[in-house]
Amino acid sequence: MTRRIAIFASGSGSNAEKIAEHLTNSTDVEITLILSNSPKAGVIDRARRLHIPVLLFDRTTFYESSRVIRLLQEQQIDLIVLAGFMWLMPSELVQAFPNRIINIHPALLPKFGGKGMYGHFVHEAVVAAGETESGITIHYVNERYDEGQVIFQARCPVTPTDSPEDVARNVQKLEHEHYPRVIADLVAAL
Numbered sequence: 001m002t003r004r005i006a007i008f009a010s011g012s013g014s015n016a017e018k019i020a021e022h023l024t025n026s027t028d029v030e031i032t033l034i035l036s037n038s039p040k041a042g043v044i045d046r047a048r049r050l051h052i053p054v055l056l057f058d059r060t061t062f063y064e065s066s067r068v069i070r071l072l073q074e075q076q077i078d079l080i081v082l083a084g085f086m087w088l089m090p091s092e093l094v095q096a097f098p099n100r101i102i103n104i105h106p107a108l109l110p111k112f113g114g115k116g117m118y119g120h121f122v123h124e125a126v127v128a129a130g131e132t133e134s135g136i137t138i139h140y141v142n143e144r145y146d147e148g149q150v151i152f153q154a155r156c157p158v159t160p161t162d163s164p165e166d167v168a169r170n171v172q173k174l175e176h177e178h179y180p181r182v183i184a185d186l187v188a189a190l
Ligand code: GRF
Pocket: 009, 010, 011, 012, 013, 014, 015, 016, 083, 084, 085, 104, 105, 106, 119, 175
């Protein structure tokens, strides 16, 4: 039976593309849909190139209607993957997909997580705090930012001369290396 993944993304979409590449030859997993709140996001062009259907939605649709949930249910989505999606998941959606929503965070949670901790803010905070390592956290999603159960972490060193951009580059390398594989493993275990 084919397992079906939906990716929520509103940024450049580099993780979404790596996941799609990784799964491209798989006969039992497909990326059914990419969902985004941002029509100008890089991920939209990538999705077009990858021939993955896109659903764009706005804040009112997401938080005040059940359209997105209904669509995910109709499409029989097995796993929801957040890859650069900034909005909190509504509790109705979390409850409709228990332990079926995962996120990647560009730091070693519980450090450097929570509201406002995204993108360059994370790496700036890591450097400002004088951390000697950073990394990625892949975790289940609940109704609070970055608090769900941790599934996987990978680490990279941070040296005293590293800039936030250096840390961002090293962390992104880890994301691309591990997120597709962790997703494939999770789906295989469903
Ligand atoms: C990644 O750094 C991810 O950890 C975070 O958002 C970023 C998305 O990057 N949640 P991209 O759009 O996949 O390039």
